Structure formats: C-alpha cells, structure tokens
Amino acid sequence: xxxxxxxxxxxxxxxxxxxxxxxxxxxxxxxxxxxxxxxxxxxxxxxxxxxxxxxxxxxxxxxxxxxxxxxxxxxxxxxxxxxxxxxxxxxxxxxxxxxxxxxxxxxxxxxxxxxxxxxxxxxxxxxxxxxxxxxxxxxxxxxxxxxxxxxxxxxxxxxxxxxxxxxxxxxxxxxxxxxxxxxxxxxxxxxxxxxxxxxxxxxxxxxxxxxxxxxxxxxxxxxxxxxxxxxxxxxxxxxxxxxxxxxxxxxxxxxxxxxxxxxxxxxxxxxxxxxxxxxxxxxxxxxxxxxxxxxxxxxxxxxxxxxxxxxxxxxxxxxxxxxxxxxxxxxxxxxxxxxxxxxxxxxxxxxxxxxxxxxxxxxxxxxxxxxxxxxxxxxxxxxxxxxxxxxxxxxxxxxxxxxxxxxxxxxxxxxxxxxxxxxxxxxx
Amino acid sequence: xxxxxxxxxxxxxxxxxxxxxxxxxxxxxxxxxxxxxxxxxxxxxxxxxxxxxxxxxxxxxxxxxxxxxxxxxxxxxxxxxxxxxxxxxxxxxxxxxxxxxxxxxxxxxxxxxxxxxxxxxxxxxxxxxxxxxxxxxxxxxxxxxxxxxxxxxxxxxxxxxxxxxxxxxxxxxxxxxxxxxxxxxxxxxx
Numbered sequence: 001x002x003x004x005x006x007x008x009x010x011x012x013x014x015x016x017x018x019x020x021x022x023x024x025x026x027x028x029x030x031x032x033x034x035x036x037x038x039x040x041x042x043x044x045x046x047x048x049x050x051x052x053x054x055x056x057x058x059x060x061x062x063x064x065x066x067x068x069x070x071x072x073x074x075x076x077x078x079x080x081x082x083x084x085x086x087x088x089x090x091x092x093x094x095x096x097x098x099x100x101x102x103x104x105x106x107x108x109x110x111x112x113x114x115x116x117x118x119x120x121x122x123x124x125x126x127x128x129x130x131x132x133x134x135x136x137x138x139x140x141x142x143x144x145x146x147x148x149x150x151x152x153x154x155x156x157x158x159x160x161x162x163x164x165x166x167x168x169x170x171x172x173x174x175x176x177x178x179x180x181x182x183x184x185x186x187x188x189x190x191x192x193x194x195x196x197x198x199x200x201x202x203x204x205x206x207x208x209x210x211x212x213x214x215x216x217x218x219x220x221x222x223x224x225x226x227x228x229x230x231x232x233x234x235x236x237x238x239x240x241x242x243x244x245x246x247x248x249x250x251x252x253x254x255x256x257x258x259x260x261x262x263x264x265x266x267x268x269x270x271x272x273x274x275x276x277x278x279x280x281x282x283x284x285x286x287x288x289x290x291x292x293x294x295x296x297x298x299x300x301x302x303x304x305x306x307x308x309x310x311x312x313x314x315x316x317x318x319x320x321x322x323x324x325x326x327x328x329x330x331x332x333x334x335x336x337x338x339x340x341x342x343x344x345x346x347x348x349x350x351x352x353x354x355x356x357x358x359x360x361x362x363x364x365x366x367x368x369x370x371x372x373x374x375x376x377x378x379x380x381x382x383x384x385x386x387x388x389x390x391x392x393x394x395x396x397x398x399x400x401x402x403x404x405x406x407x408x409x410x411x412x413x414x415x416x417x418x419x420x421x422x423x424x425x426x427x428x
Numbered sequence: 429x430x431x432x433x434x435x436x437x438x439x440x441x442x443x444x445x446x447x448x449x450x451x452x453x454x455x456x457x458x459x460x461x462x463x464x465x466x467x468x469x470x471x472x473x474x475x476x477x478x479x480x481x482x483x484x485x486x487x488x489x490x491x492x493x494x495x496x497x498x499x500x501x502x503x504x505x506x507x508x509x510x511x512x513x514x515x516x517x518x519x520x521x522x523x524x525x526x527x528x529x530x531x532x533x534x535x536x537x538x539x540x541x542x543x544x545x546x547x548x549x550x551x552x553x554x555x556x557x558x559x560x561x562x563x564x565x566x567x568x569x570x571x572x573x574x575x576x577x578x579x580x581x582x583x584x585x586x587x588x589x590x591x592x593x594x595x596x597x598x599x600x601x602x603x604x605x606x607x608x609x610x611x612x613x614x615x616x617x618x
Binding site: 043044045047048049050057106107108110111113114229230232233236237238239252253254255256258259262266269272276279280281284285328331333336339340370 | 455456457459460462466467470475484512538540551558560561562563569570572591592593597
C-alpha cells in the first residue's frame with residue numbers, strides 16, 4: 001500500500017522542476033543583457049538627451065522596454081527600428097513614432113545604425129535595472145568628519161581640566177607652605193616702600209621724550225598706512241546673488257577662464273558670462289554630485305543644488321525647456337578701475353598672452369571670488385617694468401623691436417621700454 | 429556705585445570703538461575713495477543699471493536686423509531639422525586653405541569644445557571623464573556622419589544638450605573651429 005503523501009509524486013516533481021526551470025529561464029532571459037556594458041553604452045550614446053528618471057531633451061528611459069510593451073504593445077523590433085533610424089520610422093507613418101516625435105517638439109533623434117542587437121539588449125537591460133540605492137553619504141560623511149572633531153574637542157577639554165587642576169594644586173600647595181611658614185614664625189612677605197613705577201617714569205625726562213617721539217612716529221606710520229589704503233579694494237569679497245564657486249568650475253573641472261569670460265580675448269572688458277553660457281552645461285547638470293553637495297554644506301555652508309535652482313529661476317528653465325520668464329542676476333562687480341584709468345583685457349590676454357592668474361590670483365582655488373591684486377598704478381607700472389614683451393611671430397612689433405633694441409642695446413624689451421610707462425597710454 | 433557706572437561706560441565706549449574699527453575692515457564692502465566723482469564714470473558702464481531703457485539695464489541687444497561692420501555674412505539657415513539637413517548637405521567653408529589656421533583653431537577648440545568633446549574629438553573631455561556630462565559622441569560617430577555644414581550649424585545653434593556657441597565665437601572663429609573639427613574627425617577615422 002502506498003502512503004498517501006507520496007501520491008502523484010512523479011508528476012509533482014516534474015511540475016516543480018518545470019516551474020523552477022521556468023523561473024530560472026525567465027530570469028535568465030531578462031538578464032540576458034549585460035547591465036554594466038549597457039551602462040557604458042547608454043552613457044556614451046543616449047545620455048546626451050535621455051536620463052533614466054527625468055525627462056531631458058528626450059523622454060525618461062527607465063523601464064522603457066516594459067512600458068512600451070505594456071502601454072503601446074510595441075515589441076523589440078520596433079525599438080530596434082526606432083534606435084537605428086527613427087526618422088525613417090516616422091516617415092513610414094508609424095502611428096506611435098509620429099506621436100512621440102510630435103510630443104517632443106519634433107526633435108529628431110540621432111540614428112544609431114552602429115548599435116548591434118546585443119548592444120541594444122544591453123542598453124535596455126541597463127534601463128530596466130533597478131536604480132542603485134541612493135548612496136547614504138550623510139551618515140558616512142558625518143561619521144568620518146565628526147570623529148576627529150569629537151576627539152579634538154575631548155583632548156582640548158581634557159587639557160583644560162588638567163590645567164585647571166594643576167593651577168588649583170599650586171594654589172593649595174602655596175597656601176599650605178605659607179601656613180607652615182607662619183607656624184614656624186618666618187616672615188613670608190617682605191615689603192619695601194618703593195616709588196611707583198609711573199612716578200619714576202615721569203621723573204625721568206629723557207625717557208618721557210623718547211616715548212613721546214616713539215608714539216608720534218608710530219602713529220604717523222599708522223596714519224600714513226591708513227591713508228595709503230584708501231581707494232584700494234584688495235581682498236574685496238562681496239556676497240554674490242548666486243554662490244558661484246570658481247574652485248569647482250575652474251579648479252576641479254578645469255574649465256578654461258575664456259570659456260565663460262570669452263570677451264576677454266577680444267574686448268576691453270572681460271565680460272560677465274551671460275546665463276546661456278551657464279546653461280551650456282547646466283542644462284544637463286541640474287544637481288551636483290552627492291559628495292560635492294556634502295562638501296559644500298560641511299565646509300562652506302552652501303547648498304549647491306539650491307544655487308543651481310537660482311540659476312534656473314533667473315534663466316527661466318523648467319527642467320526641459322525655457323519658459324521665457326527671465327530675471328537679470330545682479331552680480332556685484334569686484335575689479336573696478338577708476339574712470340580715469342584705461343585698461344584693455346584683449347591687449348593683455350590675446351596680445352601679451354598673460355595668464356589670467358597673473359593679475360587675478362589663484363582663481364581656481366577661490367570658493368568665493370575676491371580681488372587678489374591691489375590694482376594700483378604702482379602695481380601696473382611695476383609689472384610693465386619687469387615683463388618682457390613677446391615680440392616673436394608678431395608682425396606688428398617687427399619694426400619697433402628692431403629700432404628699440406638698437407637704441408637700448410638689448411634683445412628683450414620690457415613693456416616699459418616699449419612705451420608702457422607713457423601717461424597717455426592709460427590716462428587720456 | 430557712581431564710580432562703577434563710570435567704569436562701565438568707559439568699557440562700553442571702548443567696546444563700541446573696537447567693534448566699529450573691525451567692522452570697517454569688512455571685506456564684503458568696497459573701501460572708501462578719495463574723490464568718488466573722479467572714480468565714477470559719467471558715461472554708461474558695461475552692465476550698469478539705467479533708466480534709459482525699458483528693461484532697466486545699460487547692456488542692450490543690437491536692434492533687430494542690424495549688421496556689424498566689416499566682413500559679415502548673415503547665417504540664413506534656420507534652426508530646424510530641415511535646416512540641419514540643408515546645412516549638412518550644402519554648406520561649405522568660406523575660408524580657403526591659406527586662411528585656415530589650425531593653430532588658432534586648436535586654441536579655440538581646446539577652450540570651447542575640448543572640455544566636453546575631448547581635445548582629440550573622441551568625446552572624452554574632462555567633464556565627460558568626471559561624469560558631469562554624458563553622451564558626448566565621438567566625431568567619427570557613424571550615425572551622425574558630421575560634415576562641414578552640420579558642424580558649423582551645430583556650433584551656431586547648438587543641438588540637443590549642446591548650447592549655441594554663436595556668442596562666444598565670431599563667424600570667422602566658428603569656421604576655424606569647424607575646419608579643426610574636420611581635421612580631428614579625419615584623424616579619428618584613420
């Protein structure tokens with residue numbers, strides 16, 4: 001007699017095996033694409049216009065394959081056609097292709113004929129992969145940053161307590177010793193009548209004279225120093241309407257100064273970049289990296305993401321397009337020469353080939369921009385006296401260089417020898 | 429009590445003076461000037477606020493339809509998909525081989541384009557390597573198959589995430605950069 005529990009055992013095992021096989025095989029087919037490879041392909045080809053979870057130039061692409069199957073009944077074949085040549089698909093009159101094309105302002109998607117079936121499978125696997133858990137930087141950073149902070153505080157506190165105890169001990173020891181001395185009848189305090197020191201000082205007329213002269217000279221020195229710095233804004237560091245970090249842009253990301261201040265090449269002014277130049281990058285960069293954000297909050301007390309939002313408000317960007325509602329950003333001017341002095345950026349940047357840092361200091365390290373140089377006349381003249389003019393390969397200078405080098409008997413001419421000290425060059 | 433009050437007022441005065449002196453040295457404010465009327469310009473300064481114009485700033489766009497002096501050719505192809513195709517198919521570089529200056533082209537390219545497209549044009553600029561901006565194609569990308577005309581058109585108007593560089597590069601500079609990009613493309617395709 002068979003035990004009841006083993007009835008239909010073979011069929012059960014078979015069906016169980018079938019189910020296991022099915023689950024394994026489906027999961028196998030879903031993971032057919034290589035997520036890591038898909039990510040690099042996605043970043044190289046798609047990320048210019050698509051993000052996973054946010055619309056950009058084109059729609060968000062997270063789970064795009066599944067959504068197309070479920071919502072539109074479109075298969076892999078359609079996706080392949082679209083990716084390899086979307087405009088042909090639109091022209092063929094495909095309903096959904098035309099719908100999505102019109103929905104996204106008729107921006108034509110680039111054709112990617114070079115992507116193989118496997119490549120597209122990898123990319124779709126990446127878009128279907130669950131987003132990586134948000135990196136919990138907060139806790140980690142807190143732990144890392146605070147640990148030395150706490151121990152430093154502890155050490156300092158312990159030291160303070162130690163010194164207090166020492167001082168107390170000394171006072172106690174002194175008191176006890178005094179008491180012993182009193183007990184043994186020794187005079188501890190020997191007092192003498194002396195003239196107070198200030199009376200002695202007044203009585204010595206020579207000392208009074210010397211001190212008076214010293215004080216006069218010292219105050220003269222300080223008064224002179226004070227008057228000489230009037231009108232000099234070295235170190236001027238105003239709070240700007242948008243916290244713009246030159247450290248991140250010019251330092252970490254090594255963006256050339258002339259990328260934003262392009263008019264320094266061709267004009268008297270090194271212009272404040274218009275906001276469309278910010279948007280060249282910030283169309284794609286709406287948020288800073290998590291570590292950068294933490295660094296900003298910890299070290300500089302700045303919420304970089306909120307500052308980028310200020311840019312978006314000013315330029316009228318709603319995340320996918322311009323609204324047309326713009327507001328001027330009232331930047332505060334830092335470097336300002338008086339009206340009676342003429343200065344031309346292009347002459348120094350393009351002709352002389354000076355580095356911006358020569359006058360503006362280590363801008364790539366400045367979290368907040370400040371005036372590095374005094375911008376005084378003496379400072380200008382000094383540089384003109386010391387700097388040799390680059391005459392090589394500059395046809396404009398050929399003749400004058402010949403004549404002047406003969407006159408001065410030198411091969412290298414300074415800006416001063418070229419006439420860089422003439423009053424009318426800067427004051428007219 | 430009376431004497432104590434006197435001492436207290438003395439301390440307060442000294443404290444106020446000290447606070448006054450230190451606050452004078454604040455770096456967030458510009459310094460004093462001897463003769464402000466010689467420092468301040470009478471004419472308008474760049475970016476100055478002004479009532480002269482309706483939008484309250486001195487910096488104005490040129491009047492619509494105005495043409496700069498010198499060698500100027502208006503760019504008449506429109507910023508549309510058709511315009512892109514038209515430029516891609518028909519536009520050619522007005523600079524001849526003696527005018528194309530790869531040294532200048534490289535200089536401008538490295539400043540304005542290399543930061544994303546990479547100094548070799550392979551789409552591996554500093555911002556791409558640091559994963560700030562993604563999806564920058566290499567110039568030898570087969571799907572895009574860029575031409576002289578499409579390069580110039582995209583520099584002029586921008587495309588997708590790339591913005592317009594028409595205000596950072598003038599017409600001649602744009603053509604210099606275009607020629608240099610073509611050179612990079614040829615090198616990549618080797």
